[in-house]
Amino acid sequence: MPDFRLPDLGEGLTEAEVLSWMVRVGDTVRVDQPVVEVETAKASVEVPVPFAGTVTALHAAPGTMVRVGAPLITVTPVEGLQEPGVVSGNVLIGYGTTTETRRRRGSRRAAAAVPRRGPVRVISPLVRRLARDGGLDLNTVAGTGPEGLIRRADVEQALARPVAAGERRVALRKTAAEKLSRSRREIPEATVWVDVDATEFLAARAVLNARDPERPVSLLGLLSRFALLGLQRHPELNARVERDEIVIPQHVHLGFAAQTERGLVVPVVRDAHRLATRALSAAMAGRTRAAREGTLAPADLTGGTFTVNNYGVFGVDGSAAIINHPEVAILGIGRIIDRPWVVDGQLTVRKVSQLTLAFDHRVCDGGAAGGFLRYVADCVESPLTALGDL
Numbered sequence: 001m002p003d004f005r006l007p008d009l010g011e012g013l014t015e016a017e018v019l020s021w022m023v024r025v026g027d028t029v030r031v032d033q034p035v036v037e038v039e040t041a042k043a044s045v046e047v048p049v050p051f052a053g054t055v056t057a058l059h060a061a062p063g064t065m066v067r068v069g070a071p072l073i074t075v076t077p078v079e080g081l082q083e084p085g086v087v088s089g090n091v092l093i094g095y096g097t098t099t100e101t102r103r104r105r106g107s108r109r110a111a112a113a114v115p116r117r118g119p120v121r122v123i124s125p126l127v128r129r130l131a132r133d134g135g136l137d138l139n140t141v142a143g144t145g146p147e148g149l150i151r152r153a154d155v156e157q158a159l160a161r162p163v164a165a166g167e168r169r170v171a172l173r174k175t176a177a178e179k180l181s182r183s184r185r186e187i188p189e190a191t192v193w194v195d196v197d198a199t200e201f202l203a204a205r206a207v208l209n210a211r212d213p214e215r216p217v218s219l220l221g222l223l224s225r226f227a228l229l230g231l232q233r234h235p236e237l238n239a240r241v242e243r244d245e246i247v248i249p250q251h252v253h254l255g256f257a258a259q260t261e262r263g264l265v266v267p268v269v270r271d272a273h274r275l276a277t278r279a280l281s282a283a284m285a286g287r288t289r290a291a292r293e294g295t296l297a298p299a300d301l302t303g304g305t306f307t308v309n310n311y312g313v314f315g316v317d318g319s320a321a322i323i324n325h326p327e328v329a330i331l332g333i334g335r336i337i338d339r340p341w342v343v344d345g346q347l348t349v350r351k352v353s354q355l356t357l358a359f360d361h362r363v364c365d366g367g368a369a370g371g372f373l374r375y376v377a378d379c380v381e382s383p384l385t386a387l388g389d390l
Contacts, residue, residue: 003059003071004049009040009298015067016040017128018060027055028078035073038066039128045298053077127152134159152261176263183325191320192369193356196377197343198336202351204383212278220256220310220333221281226379227308227331228252228273228280229389234372236364237329238306246363255304255324256284259313260292266324267291268304311356312336318354328360329369331376355380 009016016038023035034046035055057074060066127150131138134155141158143150183189201222208217231238231252239248254272258265267287272280290296307324311317312335321330334354341350355377359369379386 002051002053002075002077004035004051004073004075005069006038006066006072007047008068009038009045013040013068015065016045018062018064018066019044020062021058022046023055023058023073025055025058029053029055029075044294047072049073049075051075051077127155130155130159179325180322183322187323187325187328188361189323189358190361190366190369191356191358192366192373193318193354194373194377195352195354196380197341197350198353198380199351200383201380202336208277215278215282217277217281218284219312219336220308221284222277222383223310223331223333223376223380224254224256224272224284224308225277225280226376226386227306228254229379229386230372230375231273231306232389233375234364234368236368237359237372239328239363240305240326241328241360241362249305251305253303253305254280255307255327256287257307257309258288258291260294262291262294265291265296265301266304266307267296267300268302270299270303306330308332312353318356321356321358323358323360328363330358331373332356332358353380 006016017040019037019039021036023029023033029035029049030052031050032048035049036047038045038047053075055073056076059071059073066072128138130136130152131141136155136158138150138155141150141154142148143154145151145154202219205217205219205222208222235248236246238252239246241247251271252273254269255266256269258267267284267290269275269280269283269287272283275283287296287300290300304324304327307327307330309319309321309330309332311319311321311332315335317334319332319334321332323330332355334356336351336353338349339352340347341352342348343350355373357369357373
């Protein structure tokens with residue numbers, strides 16, 4: 001009787017809370033049928049089972065925290081139930097098998113679902129985690145959100161315990177802290193930066209959006225398209241280190257930083273190098289909405305090979321960013337403001353920004369990093385430069 005264990009849900013998460021079971025003991029399940037809804041610090045996720053048979057045990061009750069690798073469900077194989085040609089896909093990334101299998105999920109879920117008693121989730125995963133780590137009973141907290149929804153600020157205020165005049169305590173975001181600390185421990189990073197005249201960059205984006213306002217191009221989306229062109233010239237920046245080897249994939253799974261009420265997350269657009277500028281912007285916008293709603297799937301938060309960030313939304317010029325481990329580089333852009341700039345020997349006012357690249361010095365030297373950054377900067381200053389590589 002095979003046990004299905006809680007898979008790695010990405011972003012360095014080590015545990016999840018069981019929200020509700022979608023099957024009961026005695027039910028029949030098929031390959032990749034969603035069987036349980038769990039909640040992490042990042043999102044609520046439906047987890048599928050990778051084999052077919054009869055459910056003989058559920059190993060965690062709703063509300064229970066389960067560690068990655070611990071048993072979730074036991075299924076006894078049933079002869080003849082396995083569909084010919086259907087083999088479970090990688091349940092750690094994507095949770096799928098074939099296109100046809102994914103199309104059948106809706107009907108399977110409806111057949112196997114267990115009626116729920118009351119709402120499953122009205123509070124974000126991070127808020128619940130903060131309260132649990134702080135030993136706070138959410139029933140004692142008055143929410144200030146819509147219809148009394150308890151927000152992060154409500155929990156932080158309830159957890160605040162003055163220890164001295166002007167001081168208070170709030171729970172540490174453990175998952176983010178562990179991942180950032182690991183990056184600093186393992187990666188000998190260096191940072192290069194350059195000021196750029198972004199006047200033509202903004203003008204090009206304005207023209208694109210005026211011509212097709214239904215499919216807008218974001219500032220970060222346009223910068224990302226230039227970065228993808230730069231990675232074609234310097235693929236070593238789209239890599240990872242495994243033991244004593246540098247692994248350079250053929251694809252670019254582009255991560256981008258998104259600020260949400262749950263904290264900073266890095267959604268991933270898979271095969272971003274295959275997307276045109278509008279499609280890339282749309283994909284990034286869709287994942288940003290999902291991140292803020294807490295509905296990102298684990299596959300949307302894992303597998304990135306290069307990350308971009310817009311520091312300008314915080315009103316800052318730049319940042320010596322921490323690389324998103326196990327990637328080897330991160331590109332950022334600061335705020336775009338009016339500054340004096342010399343054009344053709346004459347002093348004038350232009351829209352100026354700063355591009356920053358943090359990179360793993362084990363993987364490339366300053367020449368490669370500088371070459372990549374200069375190419376992206378040239379595209380920003382003269383978007384026509386990119387046409388030759390599109």
